[in-house]
Amino acid sequence: MATTRFLLNREPREVDVSPETPLLWVLRDTIGLTGTKYGCGMALCGACTVHVDGVAVRSCSTPISKVEGKKVTTIEGLKQEVKVPLQQAWIDEQVPQCGYCQSGQIMAAAALLAKTPHPTVEQINDEMSGIICRCGTYQRIRRAIQRAAGGGNGHH
Amino acid sequence: MAITRRAFVSTVASGGAALVIGFSLRHDFMASPAVAGPAPKPAPANPFDAWVHVGEDNSVKLIVAKSEMGQGIKTTLPMILADELEVDWQSVEIQQAETRPDLYPHLGTGGSTSVRTTYMDLRRAGGTAREMLISAAAQKWGVDRARCSAKNATVIDNGTKRSLTYGELAAAASKLPMPAQDDVQLKAPKDFKIIGRSIPRVEIPSKTDGTAEFGLDAKVPGMLYAVIARCPTFSGKVRSFDATATKAVPGVKDVFQIEAVAEDVHSAGGIAVVADSTWAAMQGRRALKIEWDRGPHADETSASLATAFEQRAKSPGTVVRNDGDVDKLPDNSTRIEAVYQLPFLAHATMEPMNITVAPGTDRWESWAPTQSPDWVQRSIAKIAGVAPQHVIVHTLLSGGAFGRRYMADFPVEAAQIAKITGKPIKLVWTREDDMTHDFYRPAAYHHMTAALDSQGKPVAWRHHLLSTSINAYWDPKAPPHKSEMDGASGVPYNIPNLRIEHSNAPTGVPVAWWRSVADAMNAFAVESFIDELAVAAKADPVQFRLQLLEPARMLKDPNAGPDDDERLSTERLKKVLQVAAEKSGWGKPLPKGRARGVACHHSFGSYVAQVAEVSAKSDGSPKVERVFSAVDCGVVINPNGAEAQSEGAIAYGLSAALYGAITINNGAVEQTNFDGYQVLRMSDMPEVEVHLVPSGDDPGGLGEPGVPPIAPAVANAMFALTGKRFRKLPFVSS
Numbered sequence: 001m002a003t004t005r006f007l008l009n010r011e012p013r014e015v016d017v018s019p020e021t022p023l024l025w026v027l028r029d030t031i032g033l034t035g036t037k038y039g040c041g042m043a044l045c046g047a048c049t050v051h052v053d054g055v056a057v058r059s060c061s062t063p064i065s066k067v068e069g070k071k072v073t074t075i076e077g078l079k080q081e082v083k084v085p086l087q088q089a090w091i092d093e094q095v096p097q098c099g100y101c102q103s104g105q106i107m108a109a110a111a112l113l114a115k116t117p118h119p120t121v122e123q124i125n126d127e128m129s130g131i132i133c134r135c136g137t138y139q140r141i142r143r144a145i146q147r148a149a150g151g152g153n154g155h156h
Numbered sequence: 157m158a159i160t161r162r163a164f165v166s167t168v169a170s171g172g173a174a175l176v177i178g179f180s181l182r183h184d185f186m187a188s189p190a191v192a193g194p195a196p197k198p199a200p201a202n203p204f205d206a207w208v209h210v211g212e213d214n215s216v217k218l219i220v221a222k223s224e225m226g227q228g229i230k231t232t233l234p235m236i237l238a239d240e241l242e243v244d245w246q247s248v249e250i251q252q253a254e255t256r257p258d259l260y261p262h263l264g265t266g267g268s269t270s271v272r273t274t275y276m277d278l279r280r281a282g283g284t285a286r287e288m289l290i291s292a293a294a295q296k297w298g299v300d301r302a303r304c305s306a307k308n309a310t311v312i313d314n315g316t317k318r319s320l321t322y323g324e325l326a327a328a329a330s331k332l333p334m335p336a337q338d339d340v341q342l343k344a345p346k347d348f349k350i351i352g353r354s355i356p357r358v359e360i361p362s363k364t365d366g367t368a369e370f371g372l373d374a375k376v377p378g379m380l381y382a383v384i385a386r387c388p389t390f391s392g393k394v395r396s397f398d399a400t401a402t403k404a405v406p407g408v409k410d411v412f413q414i415e416a417v418a419e420d421v422h423s424a425g426g427i428a429v430v431a432d433s434t435w436a437a438m439q440g441r442r443a444l445k446i447e448w449d450r451g452p453h454a455d456e457t458s459a460s461l462a463t464a465f466e467q468r469a470k471s472p473g474t475v476v477r478n479d480g481d482v483d484k485l486p487d488n489s490t491r492i493e494a495v496y497q498l499p500f501l502a503h504a505t506m507e508p509m510n511i512t513v514a515p516g517t518d519r520w521e522s523w524a525p526t527q528s529p530d531w532v533q534r535s536i537a538k539i540a541g542v543a544p545q546h547v548i549v550h551t552l553l554s555g556g557a558f559g560r561r562y563m564a565d566f567p568v569e570a571a572q573i574a575k576i577t578g579k580p581i582k583l584v585w586t587r588e589d590d591m592t593h594d595f596y597r598p599a600a601y602h603h604m605t606a607a608l609d610s611q612g613k614p615v616a617w618r619h620h621l622l623s624t625s626i627n628a629y630w631d632p633k634a635p636p637h638k639s640e641m642d643g644a645s646g647v648p649y650n651i652p653n654l655r656i657e658h659s660n661a662p663t664g665v666p667v668a669w670w671r672s673v674a675d676a677m678n679a680f681a682v683e684s685f686i687d688e689l690a691v692a693a694k695a696d697p698v699q700f701r702l703q704l705l706e707p708a709r710m711l712k713d714p715n716a717g718p719d720d721d722e723r724l725s726t727e728r729l730k731k732v733l734q735v736a737a738e739k740s741g742w743g744k745p746l747p748k749g750r751a752r753g754v755a756c757h758h759s760f761g762s763y764v765a766q767v768a769e770v771s772a773k774s775d776g777s778p779k780v781e782r783v784f785s786a787v788d789c790g791v792v793i794n795p796n797g798a799e800a801q802s803e804g805a806i807a808y809g810l811s812a813a814l815y816g817a818i819t820i821n822n823g824a825v826e827q828t829n830f831d832g833y834q835v836l837r838m839s840d841m842p843e844v845e846v847h848l849v850p851s852g853d854d855p856g857g858l859g860e861p862g863v864p865p866i867a868p869a870v871a872n873a874m875f876a877l878t879g880k881r882f883r884k885l886p887f888v889s890s
Contacts, residue, residue, distance in 0.1 A: 001406070018406065025435040029381070034373035035366015037555070038434075039506055040587040044830040047506060075366035087364040094356060094796055097804055098226030099363030100370060100506040100555025129837040132830060134506050134556050135226045136807020138841035140800070 009077025019065035046131030056111035097135035204330035214323035221253035225557035240282030255549035268760035268857025292329035354796035371525025389823035392451035401443035407436025453664025465601035473657030480653035501597035507555020514580035539571035595668035602681035612693030636660035643678035646713030672860035683755035683868035735786035740767035753873025761856030805862025811836035813867035
């Protein structure tokens, strides 16, 4: 066991767990923020994507010790961080089906738009292909990102 | 198509009577006494008990008695109810039904049945409630009810223009005798206010901010977490185990063996590790030392199964359909032969299997991401030793289901662990557990032969379908072919000599229903082979199909039971084919390096045709650029949702077509995660255009019918592009 201190959605947090525990399970089981999802445990599917210091990372493969002193943002805290109405674009395009991967999709999209405010379709595909959706919402995700980027209603 | 997913024979605790749990595509999950014949249709429940809860504050809660797994049912079904009930959609609240088979006899969600089996029942329930509210108002006012009408959750006396709200009337209305079904006037479709509109889905906002509660998110006071080490080979057992290192892992609370439950549920058994967190349980499992008895299927490999298919294909199978005489052909006919092969597939829902179960002395409780809450209830009850009605099952959102969440293996496991520990247990399956202990889509092998006459018209069609039958796994007493023929035995093309056969290939691999079941498997063979015939006949593939769908017919699948009234309309199939061709620009030139392919299929009461436009990647594998899909699913309740289901079905089918393969080595699944089991990612997602073909017909299914055409459409397009036939799934070899 070891104490890890970090900022979680702008609030200071302190957890006492073994240092190799993945951030994902600290968020879900220790802290009780279940918006971040478990999908594969090996950084293959992206369902667990959160931001650490503004960068999209896979929390299932990030030991808690690595976020010591850092700023962690989860889907629950995204609204405080993102200027563009990303979640509204997801609603307007009726993106989610089962919805399980969508926290990861939205966190990845937010990170993409933060560094590339007007991404091309290729840039969207490149960045977002790390996040698996089994329901097949990819086309709507593309549109929602374009809509949030100010590209109108996303249909082009 | 109209095949019964007959599967389970279970003995229910109450009275010990044997019940046949039959799942028919149109009659849904139902329990009927085996000896007494089919159960009579239960009398409709009082809508105020079952479907509509009106508060004195005028709040209106609509109940949805199906599982939301992404198909939008939490919106679609209440829309049907609300329209007849005459309430404003914006003001209603949607609530998940309690698991009470006495009120809701069809809780199972599967077979693309939710809308088509409940459309009329929900309209009647909404209409009945509306009529009872009108009667209550008329009685209160002492006027003839004929001069009263309902609108916006209010009953109006059209004589005096006075009104009463549903909130003011509900208490009295719910106590009135229910009108006979025939006395409840339902709306004419032109008067629909909600049905047919693209209503935003009710649970979508919660799926954008992390508040949606999936099964894995359930939290119960005092809850512990469990994972299970299961034998890598199917039907293997624990020989011995050493938990010393596991017990030393911080957070681990308990380690013990649970038995496999073969009857009904096919759970694997194994060693359960119980801990105070998911991570501790996983770490504890890693530290286990287990010696397995690898069981009777330890030598099975995908190669041995392929050989078995090849050998069996040489002998005739069970004849399921025999029109004319396929062996007696004109001398000048051209013979065509092809073999299509399909591997096992995992469902790979994004949310792995999981369930939370809290034990009690006489009342148990469960939080379940499930397609079959009533089966979960019965299964837990059996382990707990209580009556099913004493198990409260809360149906939570499912992070994908696709057929996997119909099963009751994980509920049984969790109940076993909860019973032993006496504590609430959240059972978590890791991705590896989920992928290596699925109930897989069967593997199959299709041997097809056909003959064309001198004009290029098909005169004979022989289809020998070999598969690892679902019936053979779940219900060995049933004929193995009965679960396997959808989309093959009912082939709609007008060919005078036609023989369809089936052979079962034994396997130790558990198999079950995978989104669109046999239809997607068989459509790959049928719609690819018909394309091969079109090429051999030097005919346009769309025109070739259209001609073979003449004359207009209503076809019954010869594999369907005598009571099955489902028919395939060749006219509706032709229509979707024509629409897909037109929308795709079929026949018009494409840029160099692109080509189109087409496929069409009827399943689950709906008709879908797809044109795939492809290019080739540098390694020769398909890149699907665009898909044009024409869908006739009868009356459409929520068009945007219908389009979403159609897009999703294409993605799911395309994922399988390009990448999906579960292979077996030494009796175990070789793929353990998304590295070995590749799935469709965004870069492979084509632009999909869905065209809903207007139709006044009764609603058909929609979760599944979009899956079958995509694999053959892509294979046919690749042939048009390259001259190479893709006859083996998946198209991309790993």
